[in-house]
Amino acid sequence: MxxxxxxxxxxxxxxxxxxxxxxxxxxxxxxxxxxxxxxxxxxxxxxxxxxxxxxxxxxxxxxxxxxxxxxxxxxxxxxxxxxxxxxxxxxxxxxxxxxxxxxxxxxxxxxxxxGYDPAEIVEVQEGSPAAEAGLQKGDVIAEYDGYHIDLAKDLYVYSYLNELQEKPITLKVKRNGETETVTYTPDASVRYLLGFNRSDVSSMTVESLIEGMPLEQAGLKAGDTITAINGTEIADGEAYDAYIAEHPLSSEPVEITYERDGLDYTATITPKEYRTPQLGFSFNVGYEKTHGLGVVKYAALDVKYMVRTTILSLKELVTGHLGMKDLSGPVGVVDAIGTTYEESKSEGTLMLWMNxxxxxxxxxxxxxxxxxxxxxxxxxxxxxxxxxxxxxxxxxxxxxxxxxxxxxxxxxxxxxxxxxxxxxxxxx
Structure with a gap:
């Protein structure tokens, strides 16, 4: 079907x-x-x-x-x-x-x-730079660093294609019929990472290594199994998560024991700092009903969003931020439609056909x-x-x-x- x-x-x-x-x-x-x-x-x-x-x-x-x-x-x-x-x-x-x-x-x-999805702010993190700069719940984002925002999905696509950095961002928001400008520098959450992906959450087998990160630089390879950290046995993924919760990684060196082809090896590495800037606010992901000319207006904006997203994707492809592997043809399109169909069946007939x-x-x-x-x-x-x-x-x-x-x-x-x-x- x-x-x-x-x-x-x-x-x-x-x-x-x-x-x-x-x-x-x-x-x-x-x-x-x-x-x-x-x-x-x-x-x-x-x-x-x-x-x-x-x-x-x-x-x-x-x-x-x-x-x-x-x-x-x-x-x-x-x-x-x-x-x-x-x-x-x-x-x-x-x-x-x-x-x-x-x-x-x-x-x-x-x-x-x-209906349509307004780019309305639904929560501002208390004490965050965004709150201190005057951003408020109920503000509707109209512009993000010069990028015009019509719908919430415009902001989502922009955020996806442009990594948030620790530098000032400027928002133009609509509030009580007026346009306000808010500028602030996002805070950053700091984590320390080893730089590997597990084959699954219950395993400590290395599925892949992140280039330039500590484990890759220490010589570990895909297929190796991490068995201990600082002398503490790590039997499985659950034990690893418990160890990290009790002993958070920091800038201090750690000793990693791993198994390869039945032999044990050790490597002393220094976890790498990874900073993740935080917007300090969340925005709407739901829809609001509209009527009359509002339907025409937001339908046109929806088509504009689709056209702009296509152009931005082509730009990312030309500039190398997306690779040829990200291209899809008729077979991929059919598969994407089929996936959407399967995921939408549980939402009811109306949402199925809307999707x-x-x-x-x-x-x-x-x-x-x-x-x-x-x-x-x-x-x-x-x-x-x-x-x-x-x-x-x-x-x-x-x-x-x-x-x-x-x-x-x-x-x-x-x-x-x-x-x-x-x-x-x-x-x-």
Missing amino acids: KILIAIIIFSAIILIHEFGHFLFAKLNGIGVTEFSLGMGPRICSFQKGETKYSLKILPIGGSCAMVGEDTAEEDVPGAFNAAPVWGRISVVAAGPVFNFILAFILSVIIVSFV MMNMAVLLSANLGVMNLLPLPALDGGRLVFLIVEAIRRKPVNREVEGMIHFAGLMVLMLLMVFVMYNDFMKIF
Whole structure:
């Protein structure tokens, strides 16, 4: 069932995208030879007028094939290149625009039923720098260090992508109809760490070591088992937790005894200080109902959030803060939808479908943004050539453009293969 729902959601988003191209092609007198959902061999098809409508076996794409779309043909009736340049721009842009429209319509439905999540402060830690700076319960965060906050999830994403540091932060909050500015430097909680991960909470077997941390520098390896600290036997994970509670790690050296291949070894290490800045406040994670124009407003803000999150994620990927392993393709999307479906079943039918719609909003906005990237073979890449043509008032060499798009398509296909492999590795 969850796979079927995932396929339906994924297919609907692609269908709307391709329908945008199809509709504006017809409006501009451009012939459409085939309108298809899916890729690969056809399962079934029918002809109506000049257009063949097809359903193909792989539900991971779609197409709107137009007359002369990737050729230099301009004299053929209904050819893509025979249409005015601004008409062609509208055809290419319509796909991503329809994805944004779909995301907005679904967001209207979600906000109507569920509401929105204001970035309201629900608690300020007593005696914290935030409290001393004047932050109050009930304040609604409008800006965090220059980053505009519309919804609580904006703040969550910003916090996820930007590590909190021990330096001044500036908040703009709405209070009693006024905007107040609060600046303070977060306190930090201090811990001392050895730098390892256990295979499970009951075990003292080292599953992995954190690079640059004491145990890794002392020469321990994954698979080693820690058996004692400062001469005190550590039989299991429970004993380790009890020892740390009674003897908190500090800047003082400790002796670690560990077992490897049946032999015992010791290493004297100095735990590393790890400082964790604390915001000093918590913010809302629930939803508030709204009505009328409020529904439209917060639906638009929700789509804005999805678009901005996609752009920020791309920025993190380009700058190296996210790796290629973090990319997901159709297989990963289906798995994510399936996971959301399973986790939402216990929340009732309404929340199940709201969460499914929310996934559709995210995917539709994501597809819209990705297709507008100025890369060959994508809608954004085609728009670049058309805008250059509109400015120059003559087209770029059609054959050169075609070769560039073909090369881009090959690169995208290779990337898709890599991403699908990556998805399978993460799932299995």
